[in-house]
Amino acid sequence: xxxxxxxxxxxxxxxxxxxxxxxxxxxxxxxxxxxxxxxxxxxxxxxxxxxxxxxxxxxxxxxxxxxxxxxxxxxxxxxxxxxxxxxxxxxxxxxxxxxxxxxxxxxxxxxxxxxxxxxxxxxxxxxxxxxxxxxxxxxxxxxxxxxxxxxxxxxxxxxxxxxxxxxxxxxxxxxxxxxxxxxxxxxxxxxxxxxxxxxxxxxxxxxxxxxxxxxxxxxxxxxxxxxxxxxxxxxxxxxxxxxxxxxxxxxxxxxxxxxxxxxxxxxxxxxxxxxxxxxxxxxxxxxxxxxxxxxxxxxxxxxxxxxxxxxxxxxxxxxxxxx
Numbered sequence: 001x002x003x004x005x006x007x008x009x010x011x012x013x014x015x016x017x018x019x020x021x022x023x024x025x026x027x028x029x030x031x032x033x034x035x036x037x038x039x040x041x042x043x044x045x046x047x048x049x050x051x052x053x054x055x056x057x058x059x060x061x062x063x064x065x066x067x068x069x070x071x072x073x074x075x076x077x078x079x080x081x082x083x084x085x086x087x088x089x090x091x092x093x094x095x096x097x098x099x100x101x102x103x104x105x106x107x108x109x110x111x112x113x114x115x116x117x118x119x120x121x122x123x124x125x126x127x128x129x130x131x132x133x134x135x136x137x138x139x140x141x142x143x144x145x146x147x148x149x150x151x152x153x154x155x156x157x158x159x160x161x162x163x164x165x166x167x168x169x170x171x172x173x174x175x176x177x178x179x180x181x182x183x184x185x186x187x188x189x190x191x192x193x194x195x196x197x198x199x200x201x202x203x204x205x206x207x208x209x210x211x212x213x214x215x216x217x218x219x220x221x222x223x224x225x226x227x228x229x230x231x232x233x234x235x236x237x238x239x240x241x242x243x244x245x246x247x248x249x250x251x252x253x254x255x256x257x258x259x260x261x262x263x264x265x266x267x268x269x270x271x272x273x274x275x276x277x278x279x280x281x282x283x284x285x286x287x288x289x290x291x292x293x294x295x296x297x298x299x300x301x302x303x304x305x306x307x308x309x310x311x312x313x314x315x316x317x318x319x320x321x322x323x
Contacts, residue, residue, distance in 0.1 A: 015078075019078075052160065079183075093182060113217050181211070
């Protein structure tokens with residue numbers, strides 16, 4: 001079975017043709033690509049959402065119409081068409097899959113379930129430009145030239161803008177990053193899914209990967225087996241020989257908790273054949289409700305009411321996701 005998309009781009013002209021449309025002619029696409037390649041370093045910047053103390057820099061192309069457009073089109077016309085090939089245990093960053101669906105998958109059919117939560121450290125920063133190049137060249141059938149262009153447009157130097165680092169990594173925040181991160185790590189994710197199902201074979205094992213959050217659930221497992229599964233899964237992610245090492249947080253982001261004790265994943269509480277809002281969402285809803293009662297300004301109150309309604313719609317979506 002074909003695992004990777006066959007993109008088959010062979011040149012800059014091929015890329016421009018793939019990105020063109022009635023409203024964005026080939027000559028305009030080619031000119032825009034040339035402009036972006038020539039001025040790439042000037043067209044992106046570090047967003048205020050960056051977390052320098054964690055080594056996480058969110059890159060933005062919002063102030064550059066050219067780079068923003070090219071990244072958006074690469075995402076929509078080169079990567080998005082293959083979302084239907086993504087395995088059904090992977091969610092986040094792709095069409096028609098969200099955190100609610102990810103948590104719904106974890107519920108399983110048997111009672112007495114336990115959740116193992118794993119969180120990958122600096123997920124996007126683990127993916128080098130070479131790995132993105134390898135994806136396009138080796139896995140997706142693109143030429144060396146086309147692969148270098150695509151990888152170069154989607155990656156930036158490690159560290160803060162201006163670091164002059166010789167190491168380039170996937171740009172956290174670019175429109176293309178979530179899908180590329182998924183495809184670059186597909187082999188390890190497939191391997192993890194397969195090995196976990198083997199290890200927990202008689203316990204209705206389920207796995208759901210949402211960007212850098214991994215949830216694993218099983219029924220009627222003792223503490224020792226789940227603890228062993230945690231070590232087993234971390235070893236697969238960190239010590240594999242697929243050149244896709246993904247370090248895992250050892251702090252509170254990695255934990256084992258029984259559904260009966262209030263297990264939450266991706267901001268949602270997991271229950272017996274049902275989902276409900278997690279405590280953070282409930283707390284935010286309560287704060288908005290109190291702010292509406294205390295508000296005396298019509299415009300402020302109107303904005304708060306809109307936020308409250310949005311929270312209520314989300315609540316209905318979560319609670320409607322029954323197995």
